[in-house]
Amino acid sequence: MSEHDTSHPFERLTPAFLMDAVETQGFWCDGRTFPLNSYENRVYQVGIEEKEPLIAKFYRPNRWRREQILEEHEFCFELAEQELPIVTPLVNEAGQTLFDYQGFMFSLFPRRGGHAPELDNMDNLFVLGRLLGRMHRVGAVKPFAYRPEITTQNFGYDSVEFIRDRFIPTDLKPAYESVSADLLQAIDEITQQCGEIKKIRVHGDCHTGNMLWRDDAPHFVDFDDARMAPAMQDIWMLLSGDRFEQTAQLSEIVDGYNEFNEFRHTELRLIEVLRSLRIMHYSAWLAKRWEDPAFPHSFSWFNTERYWGEHILELREQMAMLDQAPLQLR
Structure with missing residues (x-):
């Protein structure tokens, strides 16, 4: 595959595709999508009508199995339960944190601001x-x-x-x-x-x-x-x-x-x-x-x-x- 080939699975992640996926979880998108710095997976900030934007993470196909991703989520919740400052995925009404849309697994996260720590401090x-x-x-x-x-x-x-x-x-x-x-x-x-x-x-x-x-x-x-x-x-x-x-x-x-x-x-x-x-x-x-x-x-x-x-x-x-x-x- 050449570097100009656009047949890679992530090429399907158009703004319309992202919003359609997010709206399957009961949110109404306001049309704003912004890609964040991520290469292994694809991560986007997605605007939500009359609410704070969400972070949508689309997992790279064929990298992790479903049970491996869910195990990551479980670990995050264990840490959060001990009051550790961890950004955990959102849970839908069915108790799910990992969703499927047209061949992709994705999760949603609350947006959290901040800056990189100063490691010389x-x-x-x-x-x-x-x-x-x-x-x-x-x-x-x-x-x-x-x-x-x-x-x-x-x-x-x-x-x-x-x-x-x-x-x-x-x-x-x-x-x-x-x-x-x-x-x-x-x-x-x-x-x-x-x-x-x-x-x-x-x-x-x-x-x-x-x-x-x-x-x-x-x-x-x-x-x-x-x-x-x-x-x-x-x-x-x-x-x-x-x-x-x-x-x-x-x-x-x-x-x-x-x-x-x-x-x-x-x-x-x-x-x-x-x-x-x-x-x-x-x-x-x-x-x-x-x-x-x-x-x-x-x-x-x-x-x-x-x-x-x-x-x-x-x-x-x-x-x-x-x-x-x-x-x-x-």
């Missing part, structure tokens, strides 16, 4: 640490029955195989195969040394785009990537800068986290492991979605000779990071 990191500590207490109560785990196999080996077989330029293939094999071997060795790693239900994609700061507190949105994973999966993405800066940031987060939960110091070794797996998985995600016309348009830098050269360099840098001693709390 230590007070904000402390607050986020407290919130994650509370969230992970709920996440540890029981496992997901249908949603997958984050593993070296599905985020690492499977991603490398897909890129190697379908995307990496021929002249870069030997370098890519070599560095990815070394990196995966190092990851396997570290995870084996860590012994049993406790996996809980986590947000899974805990970056600033999925947090709204309002009323002096963060609100988490978009649990679409919720999986079983180490608690560190929701923590390491809040870290940035050099080793000294990351140590200070992590210490502040953990101070907040320990007010409601026990931070597992053994997971410090997983920071660069999880970062490496995300880097590999992210490239494979872009590659797997390249048939979606929105991706070549929005990620024009991807799948170029320069991109793959820089990706290989990034993997080499991760090898060096894995060789270093893990971060230590102050």
Whole structure:
């Protein structure tokens, strides 16, 4: 499929289609629709007559099964029941949160305003640490029955195989195969040394785009990537800068986290492991979605000779990071 092909399923999501879908749930649309920043799924703000606008999320076909999406919703409601600031889906009169319309599954959410948290603010990191500590207490109560785990196999080996077989330029293939094999071997060795790693239900994609700061507190949105994973999966993405800066940031987060939960110091070794797996998985995600016309348009830098050269360099840098001693709390 070329980047100009408009036969992708999401091409059917015209304003009229969106409003027709939303109106099946008893709302009367006022004709205003506005696309929000989302690529894996499609998310829109939809105006409602004499009411606040709603957020309509149309799930990518064939990504999650119905029971996996409903399990995500259930997790959100569990968190909200514990008074955690989570944006939960709307429930219709039949008690449903996931609806069907002409081949699409979709959900509706209340609109919530806010801005991205300032992660260079230590007070904000402390607050986020407290919130994650509370969230992970709920996440540890029981496992997901249908949603997958984050593993070296599905985020690492499977991603490398897909890129190697379908995307990496021929002249870069030997370098890519070599560095990815070394990196995966190092990851396997570290995870084996860590012994049993406790996996809980986590947000899974805990970056600033999925947090709204309002009323002096963060609100988490978009649990679409919720999986079983180490608690560190929701923590390491809040870290940035050099080793000294990351140590200070992590210490502040953990101070907040320990007010409601026990931070597992053994997971410090997983920071660069999880970062490496995300880097590999992210490239494979872009590659797997390249048939979606929105991706070549929005990620024009991807799948170029320069991109793959820089990706290989990034993997080499991760090898060096894995060789270093893990971060230590102050």
